[in-house]
Amino acid sequence: MQYLRLSIFLIFPLFLFSQDFSNQWTGHYSYFEINDIYAAEDRVYAASENSVFIFDAETRTSETFSTINGLSGETISSIYHSSTYDITVVGYDNGLLELILDDEVRTFIDIVDQPTIPPTEKRINHFFENDDKLYISTEFGIVEFNLERIEFGDTFFIGPGGSQINVTGTIVAENSIYATTLNNGIFSADVTNPNLVDFNQWANPIPGSFRDIVIFNNQILVHQNLDLVQSLENNVLTTVFTAPSSIRDMYADSGNLTISLVDRALVLDTNFSETASITSTTEDSFELNTSLTINNEVYLGTNTRGLLELELSNPNTKTLVSPEGPLSNFTFGIEALNNNLWVVFGQYDVNFNPFPLQRRGISKLTVDGWFNISRDEVLGATSLSHITINPNNEDQVFISSLSSGLIEVNNNEVTNLFNDVNSGFESFVPDDSNFVFLNGSVFDNEGNLWVNNSRVDDGLKRFSPGATQTFNVDLSGLVSNPLGNLGFSDTVIDRDGNLFIGGWNSGVIGYNPNTENQIQLSGEAEGSNIPSDYVLALEIDRNNQLWIGTFRGIRVLFNPSGVFQQSNPQASQIIILDDEGVPQELLFDETITDIEADGSNNKWVATASSGVFYFSPDGQETLAHFTTDNSPLPTNNVRDISVDDSTGSVFFATEKGLLEFKGTATGPESNLDNVVAFPNPVRPGFNGRVTIRGLTSRANVKITDIEGNLVYEEVSEGGSIQWDTTAFGRHKVASGVYLILVTGEDQGETTVSKLLVVR
Template identity: 45%
Template sequence: MALSRKLSITLLVLVLSCTAVLSQNFSDRWTGFFSFVSVRDIQQGNDRIYAGTENAVFTFDLSTEELETITTINGLSGSSLTTLYYSENFDLLVIGYEDGLLEIVLDGEDVLKVVDIQNKPTIPPNRKRINHLAEYNGFLYISSDFGVSVYNLERLEFDDTYFIGEAGEQIQVRQTAVIEPYIYAATKEGGLRQALIDENNLIDFERWTRVVGGQWNAVQNLGEEVVGLRNSTIVARYDPGVGFTDLETYNVPVLDFQVHRQVLTITTAGSSFAFEPGYVPLNQVSLPFGSEDILQSGLTHNNVFYLGTEESGLFQIPFGSSNPRIILPDGPILNNPFSVDATPGQLWVNFGEVDVAFNPFPLNFRGVSNLREDVWTNLSVEEVFDANDLVSIAINPEDPNEVYMSSYQKGLLKIVDQVPTVLFNETNSPLEIPNGNTGIGLRLYGLDFDREGNLWFLQSRTNEGLQRLSPSGQFQQIDISSIIDGEAELALTEIAINRQGFVFFGTAESGLVGYDPATGRFNRIQEGVGVGNLPSVDIRALAFDNNNRLWIGTLEGLRVLFTVNDFFEEGSNPQASEIVFLEDGVAQELLFAQSITDIEVDGSNNKWISTATSGVFYVSANGQETLLRFTKENSPLPSDNVQDMTIDEFTGRVYFATTRGLVSYDGTSTAPRDNLEEVYVYPNPVRPGFVGDVTIDGLTDRANVKITDIEGNLVFETTSQGGSVLWDTTAFGRYRVASGVYMVLVTTEDNLETTVSKIMIVR
């Protein structure tokens, strides 16, 4: 598409459709790690196959066989995708969603969000689903759960909406098709309806007549004939003046029914069938008997079946073959990561799940994903010893190839060099199922390593709820009944260990518990002034910062325990504190009543705080300033429900595990290094038009950083709080420095080590 057309499209968007906006592309700082295994719809055009997955799209180039992805990073919403349509006439890919949103991909890159249906107050939320998209004479006919809307593809604006039920009521339309002189609509409640396509008043429901009653799932034009799908199983043909004639009855529901270039593809869960005009069979293919794959979409192109599966991506099967080629971008197993953990260069993801009340039922059996050097390795359920509901991850800081995961029913999983080696349970370890109740099982949750290499973890529904696994493989079980009733407690949640070895863990009903392994002493704080000042006893996140302060996230807000040194002293009554800041002169509590899911501390001692409903907050070291705020609306987060986070401390990359996918943000705060051998500056050179900060990375903690011009005039100085600092390319914030070479002088806190780098700035 020429630049002039792109500009004209943008102008049309601004002038004609105030409810359509071009999305921002976030690929400069963000990366998406989506799963593309569940292919819900398939389209072909522009020598590509377009595959619509749960909340993203991937394309397969038929000439080069290259794969490309379109995700929230490129501007998609991350909502639940329901249908696709590619317009060859306008070179547009149109995506429909469960919530009524339309997105139009222009030139394969810019994304236009059309929110008219999504924001329409007269349409109930459960009636906005977009079911099908069909083009005729430059107009896109949108079949939805409320009726039919018409969108002008040339002008990129809505035309009319037709409510075609009895007395003009909203009615679920599954598909539309135009076979001149009529437009046909397959409806769930009102049979198959038709109207004259050139009728000037199709907004009048009386112009739509019922051709035949019953539930119709699809209608298409095959050659010069109207073919439809009734009651999910019966294919019928319409003969004007005669009515519908049944052609074939399938013994299982038809899941996809679409015509592409005069070939009808009918897809069931296990088979797909291709027909040419006259309903003449061309070919068919079935999945092997006993196959675990399930089909859900299908399209035929150039004598090749393209079939979308629930769990294996896109199958490409030429006519006459029964062996599918799997087409699938690299990615994790699923799009609902529950917990994540990272060390430099690798990321682990699991997909276990418990609800807000720590109920694991219905049990889910899912594998594990690992990202190393930009390549995903996915471990199956069988490979992880059928461990269900894997909910927490801890990578051994002394050996990043050793990883532990807790199952909320089956025990403790150990993985070495990407190979699961053992599942510790009641048969091979001291772990015991409480009262032998297999329905409860071994409900393990939070995990954390101490500085001695011991792995500490929590088991719910037992008084021996605090467990320790030594580096030599010895288990120690610690009775917690002196501080809380472990058998009656709903759940033990997260765990955090400070540099002194104090162990703190959360509960769902009893607040925050601390344990001193050296003395065996416990203490606890709870909700309310005088007994701990927690906003809720339901603890969901714990993190020690670089100042040894414990940040506590609860189901109803945030607290900080500013000192833990006297937590276990006799008679102590520790109290957590809220973070209070001034906003427009009014005192506000940070994250008041927010449901907090995780807290992570970066190399600058700033805090990343995720929530269940409001996205992510990035706050300063003391919490007084919100540095960044990410939501579904202003970032590539596919959901505001962020279940977990982790930071690659060497790169500063922050990973966000949301309920609808995994994304990362390239942060600028890294962990301090042991020396100055790896100091580097980026971007370098700073070119004209650059907007942002220069990063000086690879620093030791509390290193002195000075920047001077070539004549030695000082323009910037700071002390690092971690492994990196930022420079806004100004002279102490007063004015932008001129073009030239600038010297970066770095000295360690003890003055024993110094290094010099250069920055070239071009204005």
């Protein structure tokens, strides 16, 4: 009875109603890598890496589902739609099952949580619907799911002795159920047999390795030996078609069999004659994952070009029908400024190793949508990792490569690639331009771009746009073995023009361009108080304080300019009180990947394993903590953050997608003409903070009741402040009209606004 005990673990479903985050979040997922597609009526259901879209061929519109709507963000392996029950079913590599019904996502974790199945063998391979049952083919067996009752049924472990085997597909035909397996051949049984949980009820007459099974023109078709399509009848296989190369996928509709190869889609009629071949060419190349034909239209699910639509009668004209988005979900570096967001998809590991080199292009988000610069337009550059927008000319952008040098983009077009051949940037491997390791860069007040250059003596370069050569700063006195310092990360500049660089084992290096003095904060320097010499992130906040993110915690340098006059400069810990009043270090032992200050000087801190923290300006108060459990973040490893001061939006780059949080903290304005408070009115039940924005830098904000009693006062550090609607933190203010009096720093400009509070 062991097989019976194993089979009932899915009878009692463990499902969750997923949360919708669309009020505060926007998902900027990529739909250029298509893992699976399915067609029903006039709609194509497409699964990208970790999100789904439904393309309506009649209306030419798409509806998307992602972590914003409640999907998990894990890697999708299969998709299916039941027209009978109007349910879209999504299967994942890790065994997760999610259903989209009535625009609501339900998540089933039964397979994921099953301890008797190895975690690497839970992948969902295929769906097949028969009557009210959905047969789910997995790497361990077959699982029944009742679509009418929305619950799991039996599980069939059909391998020898009831063992777990990789089932690649399941179909039902003429009261028989057939299952193809990767290594154990084809199995069949009477689908009406009430005891299919008994492996002895399954026959295994045909050995071999089979990757797919479909019903086409009343025939059962399978493919094995990579390139053979065979008909199965009376347990006999007959070859009906031999593909020119390995078959990736087969899809059957009423009149067409569509076969996907890596470089082409073949459309066969009911006589297995080829009626169309859509082939990748040098001029029009694609890598195909899956394809299908419906209503005389062919849809190609490609690996990098999205979902392409074409007519059978005109296979040379392709239309992209994927929703717009960035080129890839593997977002690595981002930079936002004035409603524009630039995105790159470079890659290097914890040891600053970019190999194997990736060439993924550049993406840009504007108010009009996404604009993409393809991989073929970046002059051969790879591992694009860091973006700096020229503050004096926002149409000019410089992108560092941890391999190829520095890219210049003008008016959305890549115009130059500066490397060791045509500029002062250096390769640490002689005569090889694949080793020009540039990363963090920043503009100074004179319009010069300072860039760090890893693994060479002159580790800091001053580059003047329009020129080619560089002014070099020799850092070998602080980094005695440049080749041993595997890479530099960030570069920032303070109000006085001092440069600070973080690196792999160099701690923080400071450089004063006026005096050419250099300093270093590292674990080797006694009393420097740096928890790790591996510094990944630096940020100069609105109070000119240097925040330092390391491999093992966070530190602050309160007077960065003053360290050049100190013999032993020291960074400070941030000590907070936990819930029990015990002092502890903020983010102790956390790997900090980025730090950004928003318009209110609050700090956004990204980590490698704990999501994103949002702190007050001094770090003493945690305003929010976003993880995969309470937000649409698809992973807790967040690589980069960028804040758009003009809108308050905060962008998070992860290896599984790009997310936008609708923040409220904006940068300082030049005048007080647009001061506004929201929400206004404050309605009963509101427990958040009122945001007052449109402020100038260092503006004084006073809030009084209608009788003139002061209830709040603060000096802005950016373009906005937030009020918790209490009287100096003591108690909630009463219902009434409140006056917001704002005075500029020089007291030459004032404005008054009104705020209604209703309790």
